[in-house]
Amino acid sequence: xxxENNSTHDDQNPSCKINPxxxxxxxxxxxxxxxxxxxxxxxxxxxxxxxxxxxxRGPAGGLSDVGAVDDIAVGDAKKVIVAGSAVMIIRTAxxxxxxxxxxxHLGCLVxxxxxxxxxxxxxxxxxxxxxxxxxxGPPPKGLPPHxxxxxxxxxxxxx
Ligand code: FES
Numbered sequence: 613x614x615x616e617n618n619s620t621h622d623d624q625n626p627s628c629k630i631n632p633x634x635x636x637x638x639x640x641x642x643x644x645x646x647x648x649x650x651x652x653x654x655x656x657x658x659x660x661x662x663x664x665x666x667x668x669r670g671p672a673g674g675l676s677d678v679g680a681v682d683d684i685a686v687g688d689a690k691k692v693i694v695a696g697s698a699v700m701i702i703r704t705a706x707x708x709x710x711x712x713x714x715x716x717h718l719g720c721l722v723x724x725x726x727x728x729x730x731x732x733x734x735x736x737x738x739x740x741x742x743x744x745x746x747x748x749g750p751p752p753k754g755l756p757p758h759x760x761x762x763x764x765x766x767x768x769x770x771x
Pocket of ligand 1: 715734736750753
């Protein structure tokens, strides 16, 4: 009598009590569940990180090099990320200023309007002067300043 079943499952062996079909189903089900969880995490994490205030991310600490002095012309500005915080670096005739680039109204990133020499929030039209004080619009308070200095031709900011 020959055995024609190619299956590796041995019904006669008492130590082999695993049902191969059920095991395969379980494995595929587990892989699908892990894939669904990974997809869900991939969708939820960016949404939550968008909602988290950008200024609360990352370590704060020492001075960070944000570029060369010549990167910003007098009367111009640029936004940088320092230790997870968005910072607006403004160059005036007197030197550099560093302010939080996060609007104090609802947290939008502000921009620099060179023609008016003002900081403008694109979300609800809030405007701030070069010192970060509210000029108009709904922001309840000014933009917090950061320490900025120039060392060996490099702009250094502390948040
Ligand atoms: S978020 Fe800036 S004015 Fe509303």
